[in-house]
Amino acid sequence: MIKKSFQFQLVFVCILFGPYLSAQETGLDLMPVPKQVEIGEGQFVLNKDFSISLTGNYHQRLAHEATRFLRRLDQKTALFFTQHKVSGELPGAELVISVERPGEVRLHEDESYQLRIDAESIELKAQTDIGAIRGLETLLQLVGVSNGQNIFPVLTIHDSPRFHWRGLMLDVARHFMPMDVLYRTLDAMAAVKLNVLHLHLVDDQGFRFPTKAFPELLELSTDGQYYTREDLDEIIAYAHQRGIRVIPEIDVPGHATAILVAFPELGSKDTTYTLERFSGIFDPTLDPTNDAVYDFLDELFSEVAEVFPDPYFHIGGDENLGRHWNENEEIQAFMKANNLATNHDLQTYFNIRIQKILNKYGKHTMGWDEIMTPEMPKSAIIHSWRGNWEGMVAKQTLYDAARAGYETVLSNGYYLDLMMPASQHYLVDPAPAEMDLTEAERSRILGGEMCMWSELVIPETIDSRLWPRAAAVAERLWSPEEIRDVQDMYRRLSIISLQLEQLGLKHISSRNAILRKLAKSREIEPLKVLVEVVEPMKGYTRNTNGTLYTTFSPFMLWADAATADATVARVFNEDVGRYLSGKLEASQLRTQLDLWSNNHKKVLPIIKRSPALSEIESLSENLSRAAAIGLEAIGLIESGGKPSSGWVSRSQQVLEEARENGGRTELQMISGIAMLVDELKGL
Numbered sequence: 001m002i003k004k005s006f007q008f009q010l011v012f013v014c015i016l017f018g019p020y021l022s023a024q025e026t027g028l029d030l031m032p033v034p035k036q037v038e039i040g041e042g043q044f045v046l047n048k049d050f051s052i053s054l055t056g057n058y059h060q061r062l063a064h065e066a067t068r069f070l071r072r073l074d075q076k077t078a079l080f081f082t083q084h085k086v087s088g089e090l091p092g093a094e095l096v097i098s099v100e101r102p103g104e105v106r107l108h109e110d111e112s113y114q115l116r117i118d119a120e121s122i123e124l125k126a127q128t129d130i131g132a133i134r135g136l137e138t139l140l141q142l143v144g145v146s147n148g149q150n151i152f153p154v155l156t157i158h159d160s161p162r163f164h165w166r167g168l169m170l171d172v173a174r175h176f177m178p179m180d181v182l183y184r185t186l187d188a189m190a191a192v193k194l195n196v197l198h199l200h201l202v203d204d205q206g207f208r209f210p211t212k213a214f215p216e217l218l219e220l221s222t223d224g225q226y227y228t229r230e231d232l233d234e235i236i237a238y239a240h241q242r243g244i245r246v247i248p249e250i251d252v253p254g255h256a257t258a259i260l261v262a263f264p265e266l267g268s269k270d271t272t273y274t275l276e277r278f279s280g281i282f283d284p285t286l287d288p289t290n291d292a293v294y295d296f297l298d299e300l301f302s303e304v305a306e307v308f309p310d311p312y313f314h315i316g317g318d319e320n321l322g323r324h325w326n327e328n329e330e331i332q333a334f335m336k337a338n339n340l341a342t343n344h345d346l347q348t349y350f351n352i353r354i355q356k357i358l359n360k361y362g363k364h365t366m367g368w369d370e371i372m373t374p375e376m377p378k379s380a381i382i383h384s385w386r387g388n389w390e391g392m393v394a395k396q397t398l399y400d401a402a403r404a405g406y407e408t409v410l411s412n413g414y415y416l417d418l419m420m421p422a423s424q425h426y427l428v429d430p431a432p433a434e435m436d437l438t439e440a441e442r443s444r445i446l447g448g449e450m451c452m453w454s455e456l457v458i459p460e461t462i463d464s465r466l467w468p469r470a471a472a473v474a475e476r477l478w479s480p481e482e483i484r485d486v487q488d489m490y491r492r493l494s495i496i497s498l499q500l501e502q503l504g505l506k507h508i509s510s511r512n513a514i515l516r517k518l519a520k521s522r523e524i525e526p527l528k529v530l531v532e533v534v535e536p537m538k539g540y541t542r543n544t545n546g547t548l549y550t551t552f553s554p555f556m557l558w559a560d561a562a563t564a565d566a567t568v569a570r571v572f573n574e575d576v577g578r579y580l581s582g583k584l585e586a587s588q589l590r591t592q593l594d595l596w597s598n599n600h601k602k603v604l605p606i607i608k609r610s611p612a613l614s615e616i617e618s619l620s621e622n623l624s625r626a627a628a629i630g631l632e633a634i635g636l637i638e639s640g641g642k643p644s645s646g647w648v649s650r651s652q653q654v655l656e657e658a659r660e661n662g663g664r665t666e667l668q669m670i671s672g673i674a675m676l677v678d679e680l681k682g683l
Contacts, residue, residue, distance in 0.1 A: 175454040208225070
């Protein structure tokens, strides 16, 4: 392979040994960014005779995934490849995939690969076929166009993940997610090298596991929505085909309403239980002093263990306030007799008993960080979730667990349902170099897991709540720590977003479908102008105390069309900074502000024919009012004029009012316009 001159050799040295360069500086659009990249000169030109050969000792999944890669590549290039199926060795093939051994879909499996592209051939080497599958995803992202031809750049990549646990938790209990959602989610996960799907199967709002031993649960606690054994077998096989583990969660002893609807005698309070329709933390809790509870869980867990082959079993264990325990005289007497001073001690007693049940079925316990007590065996994995939602940086339970000798996984900072922008999640690192940890403690931090709780999420909207932000977190968990360029992350995220759509994801198309429904028309351009500059209310403020919506509320509303990253607003705010520093002409800002200023009069007729949109009338008006202020400010800045008396304070008041939510969404370009107004202070 011919190398470029000294500059490319310098890039090679920097990428291999640091300091790390941004993906933009390499000229590549990869996500996640590989560990090591050596850029060469020239390109491999694709044609219809492009073919793939498999060599070595590999699992049959590789032939399937290589064939799927070939079909996806054909879709991207429209070359009509003559090879239709990849099945083994093929003399003269341009892409040769060599594997040392079959991979196992397990924690700590080798996922490394080496990819070499020169002008004549491509070589992908890996210890396991799972590593080769990861390399194929990188190769697919590398395809480009040069001089009217589909090409791969000449380069060499040595890649391996930073963390072994790179997961996504889907809450399928509060809102059931049908099979098509799980299939396309797994495809997207594989595309960005995620390797754990965690299914939250039971909560106060529903029970989704197909138990044979307890048909009452399926009759009374599912609303008719649950997975069959065949469904779960297919999902696990589909995931394993892509090198992805599937972890079940049965959340106990709290979040137990769905169980107690069918078996109230297992509860801590003598009452009638009904499925919960609201969101929040509720009191129904299993009775840890009742031996029948452990008999029930033993039989249920044996079924779950039979379906899910992964050795890890998530028991939940979170958010038990213990109110029903406090009210139960028999439970209080049990605690006194057994020297259990607090509810936390009682839950520890419960956890240890069910941990022994899981041991019987060859399963390791995993639970939310409330399960971590001195008595919990070190074989358990502590799932760290509690912390500062606003700062997205508090990871104390993660470090406490690692220092105490537990393996641990981070979710704090990766709650995608909070609708924080990708940049906030992207900068949350499970184990930054500056953290005071020993080598052994650091090794116990297995990685991270995004959470998609589904209180406000339904099958029609889940893609837009997960993607493309999940790809940013996937990069954090795969790529070297030094890859932290937020601007370049957003640049590449927009590219990967389109690639994910090619897998059948609906994160882009769902917005327009919601807007058409709300507008009762195909004419939605004014609504698109508005929705592109708003984001849903953050955290749990959209549904404070969980009482605004129920399980069956319509979640195809204005806020559901908005996404967590209002790209148009973000770019505008950045452009204002560039303008004020002399790096951008005023005309570009004026064009955007003119569009916003005139948009409200176009939105009003749509609102009049659609009562469901009445909630955004003030929001739309505020966009136009704020844009008009921005235009005035630019006019004064450009002319060197002085604002009239009180103009700055009046403008600031209007902008402050414009920050109020409308349709449970908030305008995101206010800060940029406020910067323009601030420029005129003191004149």
